[in-house]
Amino acid sequence: MDYYIPISRRLFEHHLWCEERIFSRFEAWLDILQSARFEDTKQLIGNRLIEVKRGQMLVSLRYLAARWQWSTKKVGSFLELLIQDGMIAKETPKETGQTVITICNYDKYNALTPKEETPRKQEGNTLETPWKQQGNKIKKDKKEKKVEESTAGAVDKKTAATAATLERKNTFYQSLVPYVGSYPKEMIRAFFNYWSEQNKSGTRMRYELEKTWELPKRLATWAARERMPAKPAAGMVLTDNSTEKYNTPEERKWEERWRQ
Known part of the structure; x- marks a missing residue:
């Protein structure tokens, strides 16, 4: 470095x-x-x-x-x-x-951080160093923790299902990125917020409950209802120079993903 x-x-x-x-x-x-x-x-x-x-x-x-x-x-x-x-x-x-x-x-x-390096490379970097004993202790603690978790019971299924839903939510969000140049950003955000609303169990989103789903047609229908005509395509990488307010930390998280 x-x-x-x-x-x-x-x-x-x-x-x-x-x-x-x-x-x-x-x-x-x-x-x-x-x-x-x-x-x-x-x-x-x-x-x-x-x-x-x-x-x-x-x-x-x-x-x-x-x-x-x-x-x-x-x-x-x-x-x-x-x-x-x-x-x-x-x-x-x-x-x-x-x-x-x-x-x-x-x-x-954009060099990989130590957390992103492969386990083999991490192990190679720690061989014959003063920290080897500490590393072995950490491994032992992790092993004991896994045993405790296994003894305590299986991972909460609802938590796992919620995590999977959030992952699909992110995929849905990414699928809207190419349309930012064709429709107003505010409309895309409102569209996402509406269709990504989760059910009470947090396992399904609103759009996943639809019998049919074609994203381009849904966006066109939404734009017509909002009376927002499509703008000429200008690309798909989102930039936003405004200083908007966000109701929840999650909204800021999604906003930051637009900029990446």
């Missing part, structure tokens, strides 16, 4: 970064680095799930042009420059029409 300056992702929520301006090429490169996924995920484009791996971002050139206040031609030329320098790879699948940018050597810019 000798050559690193740790920077929080919250830096990119700062008003100095968020002010409207024409980006320099360095700022554009930094924006790509901070916008790329830091973990494997999937994004819903139309009716197709697209896998986006760690170090990749799925965008349109029009979105980048609007975000950086460049022309689409300048964006294309800049990406070609990064490709020539071995900094990124780029492809545009015909089925989505979206540009997939892959950052080369992504881990050099």
Whole structure:
């Protein structure tokens, strides 16, 4: 870590970064680095799930042009420059029409923390160190704790079901990201809050109780009822420079996920 300056992702929520301006090429490169996924995920484009791996971002050139206040031609030329320098790879699948940018050597810019390293590497780092005995003690304590938990009984099924629902809720949230450029963000948030409402047991969400579900049609119907006409698509990466209030910590959690 000798050559690193740790920077929080919250830096990119700062008003100095968020002010409207024409980006320099360095700022554009930094924006790509901070916008790329830091973990494997999937994004819903139309009716197709697209896998986006760690170090990749799925965008349109029009979105980048609007975000950086460049022309689409300048964006294309800049990406070609990064490709020539071995900094990124780029492809545009015909089925989505979206540009997939892959950052080369992504881990050099976003190094894994010790918690994210493999158990084998962690063990190798601790061999023949003064802390080996302490590590063995921790392992022993964990083993004893597992025995106690096993003796006490099985894990609460309701808690496990609630955790699974929250995971599906996150997946549902991610599926709405590509539509942020087509509909107002406030509408997308209201749509999510309504359809992700959980039942009393916390095991199912409102949209999961529907007999039929096609996300594009549901959004179009919602927009018509709200009398909010769809806006021209401008991309799918959410940015929000406002300072909104949130009713619960969970709402802030979902808001922060939009910005990642």
